[in-house]
Amino acid sequence: MTTLSDGLHIFVKRDCPTCELVVPVLEQLRSANGTVQVITQDDPAFPDGMVDVTDDTELNLSWHNDVETVPTVVLVKDGVEVERTVGWDRPSWEAVTGVGELGPELPDQRPGCGSLSVDPSNADALKVRFGGSVLHSRRVEIAALEDEIEALYDRGWSDGLPLVPPTEARVMRMLEGTTRDPQDIVAVIPPDLVETTVEKIAINTVMAGCKPEYLPVVLAAIEAACTDEFNMHGLLCTTMGVGPIIIVNGPIRREIGMNSGMNVFGQGNRANSTIGRALQLTVRNVGGGRPGEVDRAAHGQPGKVGLCFPEDEEGSPWESMAVERGFSPESSTVTLFAGEAPRIIVDQASRSPESLTALLAQGLMATVSPRAVMFNDAILVLTPEHMARYRDAGWSKARFRQELNRCLTVSGASITRGVDGIEAGLPPGFEEKQLSKFNPDGGLLIAHAGGPAGLFSSVIGGWLNGTMGSMPVTREIMR
Amino acid sequence: MSTTILDPTGETKPATIPRSPRPESLAGLTVGLLDISKPRGNVFLDRLEEHLGELGAKTQRFAKPTFTKPAPVDLRHEIATSCDAVIEALAD
Numbered sequence: 001m002t003t004l005s006d007g008l009h010i011f012v013k014r015d016c017p018t019c020e021l022v023v024p025v026l027e028q029l030r031s032a033n034g035t036v037q038v039i040t041q042d043d044p045a046f047p048d049g050m051v052d053v054t055d056d057t058e059l060n061l062s063w064h065n066d067v068e069t070v071p072t073v074v075l076v077k078d079g080v081e082v083e084r085t086v087g088w089d090r091p092s093w094e095a096v097t098g099v100g101e102l103g104p105e106l107p108d109q110r111p112g113c114g115s116l117s118v119d120p121s122n123a124d125a126l127k128v129r130f131g132g133s134v135l136h137s138r139r140v141e142i143a144a145l146e147d148e149i150e151a152l153y154d155r156g157w158s159d160g161l162p163l164v165p166p167t168e169a170r171v172m173r174m175l176e177g178t179t180r181d182p183q184d185i186v187a188v189i190p191p192d193l194v195e196t197t198v199e200k201i202a203i204n205t206v207m208a209g210c211k212p213e214y215l216p217v218v219l220a221a222i223e224a225a226c227t228d229e230f231n232m233h234g235l236l237c238t239t240m241g242v243g244p245i246i247i248v249n250g251p252i253r254r255e256i257g258m259n260s261g262m263n264v265f266g267q268g269n270r271a272n273s274t275i276g277r278a279l280q281l282t283v284r285n286v287g288g289g290r291p292g293e294v295d296r297a298a299h300g301q302p303g304k305v306g307l308c309f310p311e312d313e314e315g316s317p318w319e320s321m322a323v324e325r326g327f328s329p330e331s332s333t334v335t336l337f338a339g340e341a342p343r344i345i346v347d348q349a350s351r352s353p354e355s356l357t358a359l360l361a362q363g364l365m366a367t368v369s370p371r372a373v374m375f376n377d378a379i380l381v382l383t384p385e386h387m388a389r390y391r392d393a394g395w396s397k398a399r400f401r402q403e404l405n406r407c408l409t410v411s412g413a414s415i416t417r418g419v420d421g422i423e424a425g426l427p428p429g430f431e432e433k434q435l436s437k438f439n440p441d442g443g444l445l446i447a448h449a450g451g452p453a454g455l456f457s458s459v460i461g462g463w464l465n466g467t468m469g470s471m472p473v474t475r476e477i478m479r
Numbered sequence: 480m481s482t483t484i485l486d487p488t489g490e491t492k493p494a495t496i497p498r499s500p501r502p503e504s505l506a507g508l509t510v511g512l513l514d515i516s517k518p519r520g521n522v523f524l525d526r527l528e529e530h531l532g533e534l535g536a537k538t539q540r541f542a543k544p545t546f547t548k549p550a551p552v553d554l555r556h557e558i559a560t561s562c563d564a565v566i567e568a569l570a571d
Contacts, residue, residue, distance in 0.1 A: 135485060137487075137490070138485070138486040139484075141481050142484060168483065171485055203485045207487060230546060231548060234548055281487070283489040415522065468545045
């Protein structure tokens with residue numbers, strides 16, 4: 001039974017001082033009107049001594065009638081709810097019940113308590129039990145004597161770390177993080193080219209350890225990863241040790257508590273650690289991209305478990321990476337980059353921006369190979385202490401780029417095959433040319449992040465760039 | 480009590496596609512030579528082309544636009560309709 005019959009219905013629970021307080025009123029109403037239905041949520045023996053109390057310990061009536069507070073008084077006429085009051089408020093109770101002089105010894109007004117049907121420890125399970133499942137995925141039963149964590153390993157779904165078991169209640173809670181329909185198609189995931197729904201991504205996002213508010217970031221990251229420009233398929237197949245790296249910009253960084261400061265690439269922050277993992281688990285489980293199968297990386301890199309970090313926009317004198325890429329500072333974005341592990345460039349001596357720029361350029365020259373030009377993109381992540389050199393000197397980001405590009409120009413003669421006894425390099429014919437390490441049109445991304453102390457910036461080298469390989473892709477995060 | 484969880488996979492097993500019958504002999508057949516566009520794939524395929532010529536096979540050369548992405552569907556269709564067999568070269 002989920003609907004209320006005509007008449008008065010009062011929802012109560014023993015574990016509520018206001019409900020205890022109104023017991024004399026319930027008795028008063030019962031003697032004035034024998035059909036008053038008292039519905040108790042936690043103890044069928046409450047109120048003590050009262051007969052014909054309706055047992056709602058299953059919370060069926062409470063859930064279906066949207067009871068959020070106890071006591072709640074509901075008046076139903078001709079099968080339709082016509083009036084409702086919550087808590088104890090004498091005039092309201094008298095209006096709804098049509099009985100006067102209620103509880104003369106009681107105070108005029110007392111707020112109620114939370115209904116058990118909206119208690120956070122019950123709400124998800126009740127939604128699954130009563131809400132009618134909107135989830136289409138196959139149900140997998142884990143036997144009572146089976147260890148849940150081991151069972152998930154045994155099925156081949158793990159990246160090597162334990163997974164959170166994706167129960168229906170957890171997945172329903174995860175889906176609260178988005179307004180999108182669970183059955184919306186988000187992307188076609190390589191290598192098996194499987195259309196993936198919000199629901200499938202939510203399942204993998206639960207397993208990764210994300211909170212529901214991270215889900216929009218994961219959805220945007222998966223959309224960006226599965227574009228032809230980003231080329232997730234190629235990124236899987238390559239023998240190079242690169243993986244999808246997610247950089248987050250905009251207000252959502254703070255809203256979901258991401259860390260852009262100390263240990264920004266490291267462990268310790270839940271959002272940083274789990275968002276990239278959710279992307280990689282989706283690629284593994286929905287797309288079928290598993291190491292040793294289609295993923296052919298010779299070395300891989302630790303960030304392939306998932307690497308996601310936000311830019312420290314507040315602490316930077318420069319426009320953010322996303323703003324440089326054409327997005328407004330108010331919009332939240334993800335940028336996907338096909339990258340190797342971050343590597344430190346130490347410079348504890350440079351006091352002038354010119355000197356630091358020249359040193360950073362030398363570090364950037366070494367990405368992928370010191371002999372490679374226009375081959376790969378890179379991300380330069382400046383720490384606050386290095387950024388201070390540019391802030392103090394009044395350099396804009398454009399000025400920095402201009403000076404850096406000058407330092408990233410190399411003569412063809414110095415990197416031709418055979419020079420200095422090294423067989424790798426450019427084929428003959430470029431000796432007279434001055435060549436730029438990176439494509440001046442967006443080949444070098446620049447962000448600001450890291451702890452307040454430390455004269456080290458980091459560089460993340462890329463994979464084969466452009467239409468031949470992977471291009472950085474930025475997508476706005478839709479809530 | 481047992482726990483019920485939701486399947487995180489795509490729930491689609493790729494359909495098994497039977498292999499085409501192997502030719503008894505290559506004599507008189509057209510063999511497609513697909514260069515995936517890795518460095519020196521042409522060196523490998525040039526050599527194969529010589530051998531195939533000695534076996535009496537005709538050859539047609541094809542190339543993928545880039546080795547990092549699957550062959551475009553039109554290219555796959557062209558190879559399938561104009562060749563009896565195909566050899567795909569991976570080189571470096």
